[in-house]
Amino acid sequence: METCGIVWVRNDLRITDHEPLLKATQKHDRIIPCFIYDPKIHPQLSDNTFRAGFLNETLLWLKSELQQRGSDLLIASGNSAEELIKISKRYKVSGIYAHEEYAPYEKQIEAEVNALALRNKIETHFYHGNALIPKTELPFSITHLPDVFTKFRSRVELTSQFAKPLPDFTMKPLPTIPAEELQSNFLTINKSSPLFKAGTESALQRLKYYSFEQHLLPKYFETRNGLLHFDDSTKLSPWLAVGSITPAMILQEVEQYEKQFGANKSTYWVKFELLWRDYFRLVVKKFGAQLFQYGGIRNRTAEPIKCDDKRIKAWTNGNTGFPIIDAIMRELQQTGYTSNRGRQLAASFFVHDLQQDWRIGALYFEQQLIDYDVHSNWGNWAYIAGVGNDPRPERYFNIPAQSERYDPHADFIKSYCPELKDVPTKNLHHFHEYSESFVNSFGIQLGEHYPAPIVQLSMHAIKH
Numbered sequence: 001m002e003t004c005g006i007v008w009v010r011n012d013l014r015i016t017d018h019e020p021l022l023k024a025t026q027k028h029d030r031i032i033p034c035f036i037y038d039p040k041i042h043p044q045l046s047d048n049t050f051r052a053g054f055l056n057e058t059l060l061w062l063k064s065e066l067q068q069r070g071s072d073l074l075i076a077s078g079n080s081a082e083e084l085i086k087i088s089k090r091y092k093v094s095g096i097y098a099h100e101e102y103a104p105y106e107k108q109i110e111a112e113v114n115a116l117a118l119r120n121k122i123e124t125h126f127y128h129g130n131a132l133i134p135k136t137e138l139p140f141s142i143t144h145l146p147d148v149f150t151k152f153r154s155r156v157e158l159t160s161q162f163a164k165p166l167p168d169f170t171m172k173p174l175p176t177i178p179a180e181e182l183q184s185n186f187l188t189i190n191k192s193s194p195l196f197k198a199g200t201e202s203a204l205q206r207l208k209y210y211s212f213e214q215h216l217l218p219k220y221f222e223t224r225n226g227l228l229h230f231d232d233s234t235k236l237s238p239w240l241a242v243g244s245i246t247p248a249m250i251l252q253e254v255e256q257y258e259k260q261f262g263a264n265k266s267t268y269w270v271k272f273e274l275l276w277r278d279y280f281r282l283v284v285k286k287f288g289a290q291l292f293q294y295g296g297i298r299n300r301t302a303e304p305i306k307c308d309d310k311r312i313k314a315w316t317n318g319n320t321g322f323p324i325i326d327a328i329m330r331e332l333q334q335t336g337y338t339s340n341r342g343r344q345l346a347a348s349f350f351v352h353d354l355q356q357d358w359r360i361g362a363l364y365f366e367q368q369l370i371d372y373d374v375h376s377n378w379g380n381w382a383y384i385a386g387v388g389n390d391p392r393p394e395r396y397f398n399i400p401a402q403s404e405r406y407d408p409h410a411d412f413i414k415s416y417c418p419e420l421k422d423v424p425t426k427n428l429h430h431f432h433e434y435s436e437s438f439v440n441s442f443g444i445q446l447g448e449h450y451p452a453p454i455v456q457l458s459m460h461a462i463k464h
């Protein structure tokens with residue numbers, strides 16, 4: 001008797017290096033790859049965002065890839081557990097396979113899936129994947145995960161074997177599914193990214209370009225904080241976020257490059273940042289909903305800051321009167337992306353200078369970022385706010401000093417704040433300090449051509 005299994009894809013939109021697909025094909029005669037738009041996880045899909053567009057493009061890419069292999073992608077919408085059980089009953093499914101997730105909503109949904117599946121005598125199989133460190137290689141239980149990254153890194157680098165890509169396999173066919181159930185007409189692309197093309201092939205092309213073709217990899221440490229140029233960093237994060245590529249696939253390429261051309265600090269630093277990504281995933285697993293509270297994992301007891309809608313709106317629209325911050329926020333709005341350095345500066349300014357609740361900023365990034373990853377986004381925001389995995393009490397960035405250091409010629413500022421193109425570079429980094437009459441000398445009327453500064457910078461600025 002033929003058996004059928006569902007492979008429930010979420011943040012693992014690929015065919016290669018995919019343990020649930022591999023295990024399901026080994027056990028079942030027919031496989032239904034399935035994605036479910038769940039409002040608990042995908043509220044942004046009703047918004048006109050680059051993130052929604054990139055996700056939809058990736059789903060269409062995956063659907064096409066599966067069709068070429070004699071399969072397809074069934075896409076449903078609604079409560080994940082209920083939809084999975086409906087599909088399971090309709091096609092006599094005996095097993096559901098998926099990668100494990102760690103954020104609170106995702107864990108709640110997994111619990112609902114397990115409960116409903118058990119009630120209907122359907123097996124569930126969840127796998128630890130999309131990570132650099134296999135579950136069996138973690139040198140401590142999750143309850144003993146170090147609260148400081150340095151301790152985590154030193155332990156795993158000393159004792160753990162990193163993941164390697166899984167072998168390829170032949171895709172099993174679908175059961176007979178009516179054509180109308182496989183339609184994807186509602187996968188509309190509201191905003192196509194001008195920077196990133198969906199799919200594993202595009203991710204691997206970018207990886208090959210960055211490493212072997214242009215030899216940018218050995219310069220990564222020196223260029224990674226660049227604000228303007230696309231090749232300043234690997235730019236692999238959007239594909240990692242939707243799971244079109246895995247950390248194991250990236251590590252394999254880096255290690256091949258090191259074997260051929262030698263290792264240096266830059267090649268190591270790519271691994272270092274993949275470890276940060278793993279670490280934030282484990283932090284979310286350890287602390288759960290606590291990380292998303294105002295006091296974070298440090299249990300800060302102060303009352304949440306009362307939000308200032310005017311300040312928040314000025315920040316989101318890039319109208320703060322601080323050129324480097326405005327350029328960063330306009331880039332995010334116009335492309336769905338901004339650099340890691342840009343994110344740190346924008347977050348520090350929001351929390352410490354605008355004095356706003358860090359969770360509001362994190363939520364805005366969640367809505368906008370094409371490479372949104374729940375663990376890294378919220379972990380980094382908590383880190384900046386001083387309620388996350390940072391041994392320091394707070395992570396404040398001196399905005400003028402950072403502007404001078406990372407945009408010395410103001411090329412980035414002038415790219416996204418063209419109204420400031422005639423202002424001498426030496427004046428742009430401290431533009432917020434000048435009198436209105438001095439600003440007028442550049443032909444700029446504050447409030448008309450460019451906004452007046454909305455706050456004074458924090459007095460306890462520390463240069464980083």
